[in-house]
Amino acid sequence: MRKPVFWGVVFWLVQPLYFVTEVITAGRVTVPYSFLGNTISELGAVTCTTFGEPPLGPYTVCSPWHAFMNTSFVVSGVLLAAGAVLLRGQLPSGRMTTTAVVLYVIGGLTSIGTGLVPMDKNLALHSLVSGPGFLVQPLALILLGLAFRSTRPTFGWVTLAVGVASLAGAVAFSIHPGGAGHGFFERLSLWPANIWATALAVLVVSAMPRPAPRVRSQ
Numbered sequence: 001m002r003k004p005v006f007w008g009v010v011f012w013l014v015q016p017l018y019f020v021t022e023v024i025t026a027g028r029v030t031v032p033y034s035f036l037g038n039t040i041s042e043l044g045a046v047t048c049t050t051f052g053e054p055p056l057g058p059y060t061v062c063s064p065w066h067a068f069m070n071t072s073f074v075v076s077g078v079l080l081a082a083g084a085v086l087l088r089g090q091l092p093s094g095r096m097t098t099t100a101v102v103l104y105v106i107g108g109l110t111s112i113g114t115g116l117v118p119m120d121k122n123l124a125l126h127s128l129v130s131g132p133g134f135l136v137q138p139l140a141l142i143l144l145g146l147a148f149r150s151t152r153p154t155f156g157w158v159t160l161a162v163g164v165a166s167l168a169g170a171v172a173f174s175i176h177p178g179g180a181g182h183g184f185f186e187r188l189s190l191w192p193a194n195i196w197a198t199a200l201a202v203l204v205v206s207a208m209p210r211p212a213p214r215v216r217s218q
Helices: 003-013 017-026 066-086 095-116 123-130 133-148 153-175 182-207
Strands: 049-051 059-061
Touching: 003 066, 003 182, 017 066, 017 182, 066 095, 066 182, 095 123, 095 133, 095 182, 133 153, 133 182, 153 182
Parallel strands: none
Antiparallel strands: 049 059
16 A cells, blocks of 8 residues: 555544544533534633524533644544545546545635634634535535445445435534534534545555465475
8 A cells, every 4th residue: 555545544544533532522511512402613612601692692612621622623624634635546536526525625624724713712713714614525425425326336325325414414504503403413514524534444445456465485
C-alpha cells in the first residue's frame, strides 16, 4: 500500500473517535443536555451563557470540557478533508466522485471552522462557517452512492440511501429550529459522512490486491 493511501485509510478509519469525544464532553456539561434536543455546537461553547429568543431560546450552555470538543472538531475536520484527497485515486473515476471529494473537503473545513469559532464567541460567524456542512456532507454521500452503483451496486445503493437520510436530517434541522428532536436532526445530517468515511476506508482496504504467497524453492 502506497504511503498516501495508507495515511488516507488511517485518517478515515479513526473518524469514529470524534463521536467518543462528543459523548465524553456531553457527559461533563453542567446544564441539562441531550443528544436528541441539544446541538453539537453547545458542547464547544467556551463560556457559561444564555442564548436566544423563542423559538430557539432562551437556553443555557455550559461545557467545561469545551477545549476537548473544539480540538476534536478541528482534528476531525483536518483528517476528514485530508483523507478525501489522499483516497481519491482509490474511489470510482468520474466527475461525481471528484465533486464528492471536494464536498468532503469543504465538510472538513466547516468542522475546523466550528472548532475555531465557538458559538458563544461569534454566533453569526460560527453559523457562517459551520452551516455549509449541513448541505455538502449529505450531497457528498449521494454523489458517492451514484458513483459506486456501476462498480459496487449494493454498496452504492446503501450509500445513496444513507446520503438521502442525511439530507432529510439537514432539511428537518433547518425548518424545525429549536423544536423537539433538534439535536437528533443535526446529528442525522452530519454524523453519516464521518461514519461512511470509515466504511469507505474499510472498502478501500478490502479491494486492494493481496500479495501472492511466496513459493519456497526446493
